[in-house]
Structure formats: structure tokens, C-alpha cells
Amino acid sequence: MAYRDRLAGVPGDPGLTAATRPPGRANRGGLGGAAYARRMIGRRRELAVLQRWLDQAVVDAGACLTVVGPAGSGKTVLAGVAAELARERGLPVARGTAADATGPRLVIVEEPPTAGTVDVDRLVLGGAAVLITATQARESGRHLYLTPLTETELAALLPGRPAETVHAVWLLTAGWPGPALDLAAAVPPGSGADAVVELALASPSRGEFLTLDMALIRLLEEVASRPLPPATRARVLVRLAGELLGDPSAASRRRELVDEAVRLARTTEDPGTVAEVLDGRLHALWDPAAADERLSTASQIVDLARRAGAAGLERRGLFWRFVALAELGDLDAAEAALVAYARAGERDGDPQAAVVTLSRQAVLALVRGRLELAETLAAEVAEFGRRVGLADTERLTASLLGRLALLRGDAAPQVEPLRALARRLPGHFFEVTAARALAESGQVAPALLEVNRLLPAVLAGAGPRWIGAVADLALVASLGASPAAAQALYDALLPYAGRLVVWGGANTITGPVDDYLGRLASRLGRTDVAGAHFDRAVAQEERLGALPWLAATLAARGDQGRATAIAEELGLPAAGGRPGPDGGRGAEVWRLRRDGDDWLIDAGPEQARLRDVRGLRHLRTLLAHPGREIAALDLVAGGAGLVTSPPDPLLDATARAAYRKRLADLAGQLDAADRAGDVGRATKLATERQALVSELRRAAGLGGRDRRHNAEAERARVNATRAIRAVLTRLESLTPVAAAHLRASVRTGSSFRYEPADGGPARWQV
Numbered sequence: 001m002a003y004r005d006r007l008a009g010v011p012g013d014p015g016l017t018a019a020t021r022p023p024g025r026a027n028r029g030g031l032g033g034a035a036y037a038r039r040m041i042g043r044r045r046e047l048a049v050l051q052r053w054l055d056q057a058v059v060d061a062g063a064c065l066t067v068v069g070p071a072g073s074g075k076t077v078l079a080g081v082a083a084e085l086a087r088e089r090g091l092p093v094a095r096g097t098a099a100d101a102t103g104p105r106l107v108i109v110e111e112p113p114t115a116g117t118v119d120v121d122r123l124v125l126g127g128a129a130v131l132i133t134a135t136q137a138r139e140s141g142r143h144l145y146l147t148p149l150t151e152t153e154l155a156a157l158l159p160g161r162p163a164e165t166v167h168a169v170w171l172l173t174a175g176w177p178g179p180a181l182d183l184a185a186a187v188p189p190g191s192g193a194d195a196v197v198e199l200a201l202a203s204p205s206r207g208e209f210l211t212l213d214m215a216l217i218r219l220l221e222e223v224a225s226r227p228l229p230p231a232t233r234a235r236v237l238v239r240l241a242g243e244l245l246g247d248p249s250a251a252s253r254r255r256e257l258v259d260e261a262v263r264l265a266r267t268t269e270d271p272g273t274v275a276e277v278l279d280g281r282l283h284a285l286w287d288p289a290a291a292d293e294r295l296s297t298a299s300q301i302v303d304l305a306r307r308a309g310a311a312g313l314e315r316r317g318l319f320w321r322f323v324a325l326a327e328l329g330d331l332d333a334a335e336a337a338l339v340a341y342a343r344a345g346e347r348d349g350d351p352q353a354a355v356v357t358l359s360r361q362a363v364l365a366l367v368r369g370r371l372e373l374a375e376t377l378a379a380e381v382a383e384f385g386r387r388v389g390l391a392d393t394e395r396l397t398a399s400l401l402g403r404l405a406l407l408r409g410d411a412a413p414q415v416e417p418l419r420a421l422a423r424r425l426p427g428h429f430f431e432v433t434a435a436r437a438l439a440e441s442g443q444v445a446p447a448l449l450e451v452n453r454l455l456p457a458v459l460a461g462a463g464p465r466w467i468g469a470v471a472d473l474a475l476v477a478s479l480g481a482s483p484a485a486a487q488a489l490y491d492a493l494l495p496y497a498g499r500l501v502v503w504g505g506a507n508t509i510t511g512p513v514d515d516y517l518g519r520l521a522s523r524l525g526r527t528d529v530a531g532a533h534f535d536r537a538v539a540q541e542e543r544l545g546a547l548p549w550l551a552a553t554l555a556a557r558g559d560q561g562r563a564t565a566i567a568e569e570l571g572l573p574a575a576g577g578r579p580g581p582d583g584g585r586g587a588e589v590w591r592l593r594r595d596g597d598d599w600l601i602d603a604g605p606e607q608a609r610l611r612d613v614r615g616l617r618h619l620r621t622l623l624a625h626p627g628r629e630i631a632a633l634d635l636v637a638g639g640a641g642l643v644t645s646p647p648d649p650l651l652d653a654t655a656r657a658a659y660r661k662r663l664a665d666l667a668g669q670l671d672a673a674d675r676a677g678d679v680g681r682a683t684k685l686a687t688e689r690q691a692l693v694s695e696l697r698r699a700a701g702l703g704g705r706d707r708r709h710n711a712e713a714e715r716a717r718v719n720a721t722r723a724i725r726a727v728l729t730r731l732e733s734l735t736p737v738a739a740a741h742l743r744a745s746v747r748t749g750s751s752f753r754y755e756p757a758d759g760g761p762a763r764w765q766v
Helices: 033-039 044-060 075-088 120-125 151-157 163-173 177-185 193-202 214-224 230-246 248-268 271-284 288-308 311-327 331-348 351-367 371-388 393-407 412-424 430-440 444-459 466-477 483-496 513-523 527-544 547-557 560-570 614-624 632-636 653-676 679-699 711-734 736-745
Strands: 063-068 093-095 105-110 128-134 142-145 500-503 508-512 589-595 598-603 606-611 751-754 763-765
Touching: 044 063, 044 075, 044 128, 044 142, 063 075, 063 120, 075 093, 075 105, 075 128, 120 128, 151 163, 151 177, 163 177, 163 193, 163 214, 193 214, 193 230, 214 230, 230 248, 230 271, 248 271, 271 288, 271 311, 288 311, 288 483, 311 331, 311 351, 311 500, 331 351, 351 371, 351 393, 351 508, 351 547, 371 393, 393 412, 393 508, 412 430, 430 444, 430 466, 444 466, 444 483, 444 736, 466 483, 466 500, 466 508, 466 513, 483 513, 500 513, 508 513, 508 527, 508 547, 513 527, 513 547, 527 547, 547 560, 589 614, 598 736, 606 711, 606 736, 614 632, 614 711, 614 751, 632 711, 632 751, 653 679, 711 736
Parallel strands: 063 128, 063 142, 093 105, 105 128, 589 763
Antiparallel strands: 500 508, 589 598, 598 606
16 A cells, blocks of 8 residues: 655654764765765655665565655655665665566666566565656555755755855755756856846746746746846846736736836847847737737847847747737748748757747648648657657647647547646636537537636636637637627627637637638628628638638538538548527437436436426426516416415505604704714714615505515515525536526526526427
8 A cells, every 4th residue: 555755754864974873774884974964965854764665675575665756856866875775785786677686685767767667566576675766656655755955955955155046046946956956056156146136037937838937936026126237127027027927817017017128128229138028028918919019029029139149039039920920811921930930940959949840830730731740740749849858848749639639520538638727727718628629529508608607707818828719719609609699709809800810829720710700790690791701711711721721611601512522631520510590509409307206307418317306396397488487476386376365565554654753853863963063973873864764665666655575475486496496406416517507597586487598408398
């Protein structure tokens, strides 16, 4: 059974010097205490665990320990110390596949690459102590989890460095010794505050796509609070703005930081500083409407970078040019810009530029329907990206393969990974793309439910994924969302007509904006407007040679024959046509019916059996009469209504007289308080008077007549509401999509109504 050693679980750890070595353990000519102390700073717990484990392995003849930690956490150093400790105990040491002998010994297996080629169980059965180093835990066995160094421990590892330098290194590396030593090696030992500033500017971010590196952000915030030269301050501010890109709530802050950075950079008249700040501006502020400005700024960056001799910034400018041209729909010019970027990377010896180029070439291959080429390029991106250490390799590969799967009609497996991304990166619209994948996998009803949930956030959003998210939601909405939702999305996309839907740095391109506008206009019943949008989309797709998009747009326009022919030539599933009058739900029928003493609900892919309760009978009555108001009394009576006694007034004559008398008293007391200048008492009396007046108004109907309260009707309202809500709560665990639709559709109150919301069936059979 696996267990984990933690610091709290190793009380009384022995120290690292000869004086504190475990009693009875001789140094048999091996590693001295001082050597241990130098190599094992901050690893007292780990050393103690290793010593006890090896002692136990000698006695028990066979054991396995997996040391788990990220790259740079000290796994290799710890394995080396384990080898020396083993030799002190008279154990031979072998590594990986070289360990074929039997008998007591230490076998060190490093993962990757050798762990998968070693039969660990066979080694343990042969009497070996097997030490595995890994970045992730194994399914079974004993594990030792490495932890980062504290700031004090890191200071001991970096003697002679100023405290503020140690603090900066500790923040930037999270205390992991490998990255900390590498970073500190770039800082001369005598450096002071200037070194900290350079660390903040030059250290690679540990944040991934749209995720925050909070340590770097904190260091940049600290540095930004200091008095700095204009050029340095401009660079710090624009980098801070870029690091905040993953925070959807920081849009206004990013704008303020960038505006100040640009102003300061231009005062320096230094081309390198201005180019760096303009590049950071394009990264930190992504306005879909600013594609022309992006193209112009990219040209400025290239020119300034060449004047400054900054090759890296020149490549960035060339890449921004590629992205802007793709947004504007000029893929031929964009491809030429991409080639220029790739050649600059070759010239400068930048292998990561080659990976980025491969990934965008794969995107262009997908656009033109060269699916086999796109698949080959995606595999090259995965292999080459891992080899050169490109941080975004996994995301780029997943994006390419996911888009390929959608084109081939295999959308369903994409839903859960996208939902997982939405949970990890809230505010970046991954749930919208999950809704599109649901719709394209045939689950239109649950996809339509997402439209109303996501529409407000999408319309209020911004950022590099925004226009793609609007387009994805537009496609789902065109299959049956309410006219209001379709109109809102149409209005949001209309300013971008004539352009392509480009996500961020063009790692995905999902078609002409006019295609989505045509679908929305068709949903709204504006046939002429829809036809004009579709015609413009078809012309653009034909000019670009974008055959998969062309097939989809032709099908949406109603040209099913030509669309099918193109799809067959590409080996793609036939593209679907425009949504029918049922909003794209086809002839889908959901059922609620009796089966003996139970009820059966059949909602597309969801089915459930429920015991008979009042709420189900109420629900059946509402579903049988969609859109009709049914009084609460009629609902609980099964639709026949109840004969009730005449309703009583909310306030009888005695109560009304008492209210009026108290109002007269209050009027006199208010006059007295005003004359006396007693503001506090006057305020208190006025509040009481207003409350009494409000109560009298509530009790009065039209023309001042008494409002009347019917006790039976109120009891019926409460009981029917409670019974229906209990059923919906039960359905949430059995048929969540049907439950969500019913919650959005059933109106309660003195009258009840089933008003079908988006995401439901064409009709109910009850």
C-alpha cells in the first residue's frame, strides 16, 4: 500500500554533520558530515528517509522508493547521495537497465527514460533496493515527495549574495534548487538592486498559457514601486501588463500600465526600448477591432528592432505581422510573413521559432483541407517542441489535434478536456468551445442550454480568445437559441464582417466572420441578409482555397449537393444544412409517462424511473399545455379547479382604523419634532410613517378597494411550488440536462406555466 513521507511525519530527523549522524552509523571512509551538509542543504528530512530506507532494505532484502519532484528539485543529487550511502553500507550500486544481477544492492532508475524499460518488481523480488526518480507518482509503492527550499535555506545555498537578490531568486524559482542555482549564476555575487531589476525583466515566466506567474508578478510589482530610469520603468511596466494577461479582471489595469510604458519609452528615443514596449503592448492588449493597428505596429517593431540590432524583437514583429494579416483574411501574405519569421529564426539560431512556424503551417493546412499534412505537422510540433523545451508545445499540439478531430466529426471526446480547461482557466471562454463541441457531436439540446448561461459573460468579455468565443457561441445559437440571443451575437460580430475568426496568435482559425453572421441572420428569419453574408463567405473561402469552410458554408446556405461533394473529396463527414423551423432540434421528442406505479422520463440520451409523487403530476399538467397559465388551485386540483370560500380582505375595518389613527398621531409628532429642530426624532417618525403608508397601499386594490387574500390559493401556490422543486432537485442527479431545461422553463407563482426555454425538445409527449 502506497504512503507518503512528509516533514511532519519524520520527527527528530538526524542532522547533517558527523556529530548528529544516527547513532551506531559509522562513516566507514565515505561521505563526511561537511560534504553532506554542503550538498544537502534543506534536505534533512529526505536524507533521514533515505538512511532509514536503506537500513531497512539491507535487513528485508528488497524495497522500492520513488523520489517525486519537478525538474530542478534535486532528485539527481539525492540519488547520488543515496549511492554513496549505499556504498557505506557495503551495497553495490547499479543504474537502470544495467542492473541484471541478483542479491542485495541499490538500483537507481531515472524517469524518463529508463523507468519504463526496467522490471521494478523483478528487481525487488531479487533483493534489490530500487530508487526511482520521477516527476509524477507511480501507481503503487512508497513515495518521497521533495519540497522547495525555504528562503533561509536558499540563502545558505547562495552564500555572499545580498538578501534582496536571494529573495528575488527565491520568488522566481519557488525555491527549487536547480532553477535557483541556474538563475543565480547569471547574477554577479556583488550585484545589488540593479540585479533584482534585471531578474524581474529577464527571468522566464513560469506561467503557462493564460495562467499567472504570481511570483514574477509580485517581483515586478515590487520593482515598479521603486524610482527607476524611464527606459527601465517602461520595460518593467509593460512586462507586468503582459504577465497580467491571464487575469480577465485586470483589463483596465493592463491598459493603464501599457499607456504609461509607451509614453515613457517614447521619451527615451531609444529604438530598442520602444520596440520592446510596443511588442509588449500587442501582447498585453488584444482588441479584435485593432487588426489594422496591429499590422502597422508590427512594421514599426521590425524597423525599430533592426535599428537597435535586436534580432529577437525583429522576429516578434514579423510574427505579429503574420497574425494581423491572417485576421484581415489575407492568408497568402500571412504565409509569406510566416516564412520570413522562420528564416529569421534560422538566421538567429532560434529552434523555438521553427516549432512555432510548424504549428502555424499546420493551421494553414487545416484551413485548406490538407488533413494528412496537418496531422504530420502536428506530430512534428509535439516531438520538436519537447526537444527544444517550448513551453506551449502540449497546448499547441492539443489545439491542432482537437481542430482536426472536429473537422473529422469526432467532436464528443473534446468536450470534457475543454470543460477541464474552463475550470482551470475561468474567464477565458473554454466552456463556449465545449458547447460548440457538444453541438457538433449532435448534443444540440445541452449545447443550447449553455447559450443563455454564457452569453452575458461573452458579450462583456475581451482578450485574445474573445472573437473566437463569440463565433463558437454564434454557431450554437444558430441551431435554436432565442431571437434575442441570436440578435445580440449578430450585433457583436457585425463590426468584423469580412475578416477571419483568428484565435490569439493564430494557433487556431475557424472560418470567415460572414459565415457565422449568415447563420445568425438565418436563425432570425432574415433570408436576404443571411444570403448576402453567405455569398461573401463563399467568395472569401474560394479565394483562400479553404475547402472545409466552403463545404460548411455551402451547406448552411442550402447548397447541400455541392457541399456534400466537397466533403466527400476531403474525406470529411457531410456538412449539415441550415436549422429547420424547430430550431435545429430536428424531430426530437422528450417523454414523461406513467409505467404502473412509477413514472418514466425519456429526454434524448437521458432516461430515468421515478416513484409517483405530486410534483410529477403537476409537471405533466404543465408540459401538456406549453405556454398556458394554470392557476395554482387548478394545478393542485388536477386542472378542474376548486370551489373556495370568498377571499378575506388583507386588512379588516378595525385594522385600517388603527392604521389611520396611528398615522394621525405621527403627523402631530412630526410637526412637533420639526418645530423643536429634533432631526433624529423626525427621521425615526418619518420612517415609521412611510412603513404604515406602504402597508396600506399593499392592502388596497384598484380604486382604493380592499385587496383580498385567499388562504386556499396561497396554500396551493406554496404546496405546488414545493412539490415541483422537489422533483427538479431529484432530476438533477438523474437527468441533469432535462432538469436544467425544466428549471429554466417552469414559471411558478399564483399561476404556473411551462414556457419552453432553449435547449429543450421540439415537444413533450405526456
